[in-house]
Amino acid sequence: MKGLIQDYQLTVPAILQRTETLYGPKEIVTRKPDKSFHRYTYTDFVTRAKKLAVALDDLGLEPYDRVATLAWNTHEHLEAYFGVPSSGRVLHTINPRLSPDDIAYIIEHAGDRVLLIDETMVKLLDGFKDDVSLEHVFVFGSAPEGLESYEDLLAGADEGAFRYPDLDEEDAAAICYTSGTTGRPKGALYSHRAIALHSMASAMADTIGIRERDVVMPVVPMFHVNAWGLPYTCTLVGATQVMPGAHLDPESLLEDLANERVTVTAGVPTIWLGILHALDADPETYDLSALRSMIVGGSAAPEGVIRAYKERHGLNVVHAWGMTEMSPLGTICNLRSMMDDLTEDERYRIKAKQGSPVPFIEVRAMAEGEPVPWDGESMGELEVRGPWVASAYFNTDEGADKFTDDGWFRTGDIVTIDENGYVEIQDRTKDLIKSGGEWISSVALENALMSHEAVAEAAVIAIPDEKWQERPLGVVVLKEGAEATEEELLSHLSGEFPKWSLPDAMEFVEEIPHTATGKALKMKLREQFQDYTPAGS
Ligand code: ADP
Numbered sequence: 001m002k003g004l005i006q007d008y009q010l011t012v013p014a015i016l017q018r019t020e021t022l023y024g025p026k027e028i029v030t031r032k033p034d035k036s037f038h039r040y041t042y043t044d045f046v047t048r049a050k051k052l053a054v055a056l057d058d059l060g061l062e063p064y065d066r067v068a069t070l071a072w073n074t075h076e077h078l079e080a081y082f083g084v085p086s087s088g089r090v091l092h093t094i095n096p097r098l099s100p101d102d103i104a105y106i107i108e109h110a111g112d113r114v115l116l117i118d119e120t121m122v123k124l125l126d127g128f129k130d131d132v133s134l135e136h137v138f139v140f141g142s143a144p145e146g147l148e149s150y151e152d153l154l155a156g157a158d159e160g161a162f163r164y165p166d167l168d169e170e171d172a173a174a175i176c177y178t179s180g181t182t183g184r185p186k187g188a189l190y191s192h193r194a195i196a197l198h199s200m201a202s203a204m205a206d207t208i209g210i211r212e213r214d215v216v217m218p219v220v221p222m223f224h225v226n227a228w229g230l231p232y233t234c235t236l237v238g239a240t241q242v243m244p245g246a247h248l249d250p251e252s253l254l255e256d257l258a259n260e261r262v263t264v265t266a267g268v269p270t271i272w273l274g275i276l277h278a279l280d281a282d283p284e285t286y287d288l289s290a291l292r293s294m295i296v297g298g299s300a301a302p303e304g305v306i307r308a309y310k311e312r313h314g315l316n317v318v319h320a321w322g323m324t325e326m327s328p329l330g331t332i333c334n335l336r337s338m339m340d341d342l343t344e345d346e347r348y349r350i351k352a353k354q355g356s357p358v359p360f361i362e363v364r365a366m367a368e369g370e371p372v373p374w375d376g377e378s379m380g381e382l383e384v385r386g387p388w389v390a391s392a393y394f395n396t397d398e399g400a401d402k403f404t405d406d407g408w409f410r411t412g413d414i415v416t417i418d419e420n421g422y423v424e425i426q427d428r429t430k431d432l433i434k435s436g437g438e439w440i441s442s443v444a445l446e447n448a449l450m451s452h453e454a455v456a457e458a459a460v461i462a463i464p465d466e467k468w469q470e471r472p473l474g475v476v477v478l479k480e481g482a483e484a485t486e487e488e489l490l491s492h493l494s495g496e497f498p499k500w501s502l503p504d505a506m507e508f509v510e511e512i513p514h515t516a517t518g519k520a521l522k523m524k525l526r527e528q529f530q531d532y533t534p535a536g537s
Pocket of ligand 1: 177178179225296297298299300301319320321322323324325328354411412413425427428515517519
């Protein structure tokens with residue numbers, strides 16, 4: 001027997017329509033390339049999103065055609081987030097930090113017909129335009145000669161021609177490609193339903209908890225897994241949105257956080273590390289008293305950083321974990337009522353974990369074909385399932401082995417899960433160090449290294465070893481003007497880790513290479529140090 005409930009489709013245009021009727025006067029603020037601010041209301045935003053939808057019809061695009069963006073977090077990008085899916089087309093957000101070769105590859109692979117590009121990114125076109133079959137390029141902001149302007153595109157569209165479409169919630173709404181650290185980038189194709197449910201789950205009080213009265217600044221770029229879905233979540237609940245544009249330096253971000261009275265913000269650990277240094281150097285200038293939650297994810301946030309924010313600046317850092325293939329939210333670390341009686345140290349220890357699964361996401365950690373116990377110690381590969389987890393990659397067989405026969409997605413992350421369901425990432429399968437049959441977590445060593453006051457960034461990688469197969473090597477970037485020796489760093493680690501798991505040596509470097517999404521590019525470091533022998537041996 002079926003329930004007797006209306007067949008209401010969960011779609012992106014349903015979010016747009018809700019916001020149009022309820023939140024018209026609320027504000028969306030964007031930092032422009034010249035650092036001044038663009039401000040307009042949700043009413044203005046909805047009008048322009050509808051015009052974009054109509055303009056795409058006028059261009060003769062078919063249903064499901066892909067429309068790409070290369071853009072920072074701006075109001076125009078938000079218009080594309082809604083205008084494209086609300087016209088029944090698919091939004092493809094491209095990461096400008098990918099190589100021109102990868103950008104050309106994913107434009108062709110996705111079959112993009114139109115590209116919307118920021119005026120500040122136009123120079124990227126030279127790197128790939130001859131290798132792609134785009135039919136139109138429109139520029140957000142002022143278009144250089146020879147390129148079409150997004151403003152002209154909208155000016156020529158009749159808002160009155162827009163009708164909220166009847167879409168199937170299972171239709172595709174957006175596509176994001178992984179950054180391709182293993183093989184070519186692969187596309188995760190999100191449905192309207194996945195976006196709608198992900199937005200509802202993100203708004204829940206025990207997840208990110210976004211409400212109408214919040215002022216939200218996604219620092220995580222809109223080209224990185226849809227800025228963790230925040231533009232959709234905020235629009236669903238009518239929160240004020242602050243878009244930092246191209247200005248991601250600590251000073252500009254601090255100005256935005258303080259002046260706009262931001263309550264919730266989100267970004268990768270590197271961003272919060274930079275801001276922490278700036279706040280430590282100048283704790284007085286910026287009034288961050290409105291800020292109640294700083295979401296951090298994308299790579300592990302060291303406990304030392306979470307602690308430093310709270311103890312030195314009274315700010316609450318919340319750890320979250322997700323993936324391109326998961327729209328992206330999977331787990332989030334809020335402490336539960338039963339943890340109130342723990343000591344402060346114990347609570348920080350939990351806050352450094354990636355957290356427990358959000359509603360409707362299931363997790364299990366697998367080793368040798370079996371789930372490992374939830375004891376906080378047994379390691380296994382994290383597998384997930386839920387209504388916003390990819391079921392396959394778009395248009396390729398590559399990576400098909402990540403989707404299990406019983407309907408789970410293999411994340412490639414090695415984790416422990418504790419008795420309360422809090423997941424802790426130990427490593428990615430490909431970065432794990434296997435020494436004499438034991439697994440060494442590079443993430444735990446990196447976090448401990450980064451808690452040393454002289455260390456700006458650290459990566460721990462496996463180097464081949466005749467006796468042990470692999471041994472850890474620490475690769476360290478020191479803070480400007482700071483000094484530390486290998487012995488000091490090793491003794492800093494020695495209290496926390498068994499001796500056999502300590503790096504054999506520390507290499508001091510000027511810079512650690514990063515992926516397009518800001519993660520340490522360990523593959524490159526491993527290549528660089530493959531023939532490594534410690535000095536003096
Ligand atoms: P990429 O394309 O670079 O893999 P994703 O954002 O999809 O970009 O990366 C997902 C991966 O990032 C996860 O599988 C995990 O390894 C890592 N990750 C994300 N959040 C965290 C976190 N809070 N702590 C540790 N690792 C994380």
